[in-house]
Amino acid sequence: MGFPISMDHQNCMSVKIKTVAKELPPYTRTTKEILPFLDLWLSGQEDRFRRKVKKIFENAAVDKRYSIMGPEEVFAKTSFEEKNDLYIEGVTKLAEASLEKALNKAAWDPNSLDYIITVSCTGIMIPSLDAYLINSLKLRQDIIRLPVTEMGCAAGVSGIIYAQNFLKANPGKRAAVIAVESPTATFQLDDYSMVNVVSAAIFGDGAACVLLSSDEEDEGPKILDNEMYHFYEAEHMMGFKLTNGGLKMVLDVEVPEKIANHFPNIIHPFLEKNNLTIEDINHLIFHPGGKKIVQTVEELFGDLGKNIDHTKEVLRLYGNMSSATVLYVLERFMDENPQPGEKGLMLSFGPGFSAQRILLEW
Numbered sequence: 001m002g003f004p005i006s007m008d009h010q011n012c013m014s015v016k017i018k019t020v021a022k023e024l025p026p027y028t029r030t031t032k033e034i035l036p037f038l039d040l041w042l043s044g045q046e047d048r049f050r051r052k053v054k055k056i057f058e059n060a061a062v063d064k065r066y067s068i069m070g071p072e073e074v075f076a077k078t079s080f081e082e083k084n085d086l087y088i089e090g091v092t093k094l095a096e097a098s099l100e101k102a103l104n105k106a107a108w109d110p111n112s113l114d115y116i117i118t119v120s121c122t123g124i125m126i127p128s129l130d131a132y133l134i135n136s137l138k139l140r141q142d143i144i145r146l147p148v149t150e151m152g153c154a155a156g157v158s159g160i161i162y163a164q165n166f167l168k169a170n171p172g173k174r175a176a177v178i179a180v181e182s183p184t185a186t187f188q189l190d191d192y193s194m195v196n197v198v199s200a201a202i203f204g205d206g207a208a209c210v211l212l213s214s215d216e217e218d219e220g221p222k223i224l225d226n227e228m229y230h231f232y233e234a235e236h237m238m239g240f241k242l243t244n245g246g247l248k249m250v251l252d253v254e255v256p257e258k259i260a261n262h263f264p265n266i267i268h269p270f271l272e273k274n275n276l277t278i279e280d281i282n283h284l285i286f287h288p289g290g291k292k293i294v295q296t297v298e299e300l301f302g303d304l305g306k307n308i309d310h311t312k313e314v315l316r317l318y319g320n321m322s323s324a325t326v327l328y329v330l331e332r333f334m335d336e337n338p339q340p341g342e343k344g345l346m347l348s349f350g351p352g353f354s355a356q357r358i359l360l361e362w
Contacts, residue, residue, distance in 0.1 A: 018218050023097040024066045025090065027066065031062060038050075108174065114143060114170070115173065116134070119156060151323070174215065177212070195250065195251045222360065226359070227357050238250060266347070278301070284345055285344050285360075286347045287329070
């Protein structure tokens, strides 16, 4: 015979997002300021191709981007080892700063963290980033760590899903998810393919940290549900190929169309499961993959009176920072303090191909 769960017990089982804090890399350039570097990079190419590349940069809906290294270093002839060393040094500093910023924002002691998840796919480090953070912030020696390394742009949401599952099973605990990426460290100097050009035009570097809690004393939007959705036969669509020159971007032109085709299956059954429709969602917290994906999403939701203004603004101000980007969008919503009872839908896409979703209630 089952016993009714008391309301108190139910409350402590709910997982909340306490805060989000972003951290920007030290170097920044507007798209306009990058064009002279493109001229140098493309100096041996034919005029028509050079004009095409510059147009791609100018029309990417990215006004500015940040980087862990100056453009001189990005466009320098370096080995994979040299670029990866820059990645390790740059992302370690960013991750530490974003975690410290989030802990200060939440007024949490670093020692109160029970679980740390680090997310990155734009370089390789073993031991993983979390080991460095445990040392630099003197986190507890019994903290549970999970590095998430191969889920690309979707991994910011994946990290929150893993944290929620841990916290749901462990009431009264706290978790940190730190996403930090340096796509500029993967730029291929000798590759004049459209994939390398397009990814250079849309990507930028950045870091963000999300703090979550299953302690009923902690406040913030509650995670009502999460789900992953995996596309069949789509491994070729997005990812990295590990070459002697580094991590070479794989990006299929069919990505926006494929997403559009799957959108009804990604969104509606997930909401129905929670007795909701898209009309019940107040805030769309979507990852800005790139201009085409943003346009696709706008076409699908514009008729419903929903906007993805924050998504577009994050793309414009920072570019696509892979896994960290959707967390920048989330921070903008959190800073607006939505009304109690309002609902948000977080969504990001990544290699596999997959879509990760989280349902929030303020």
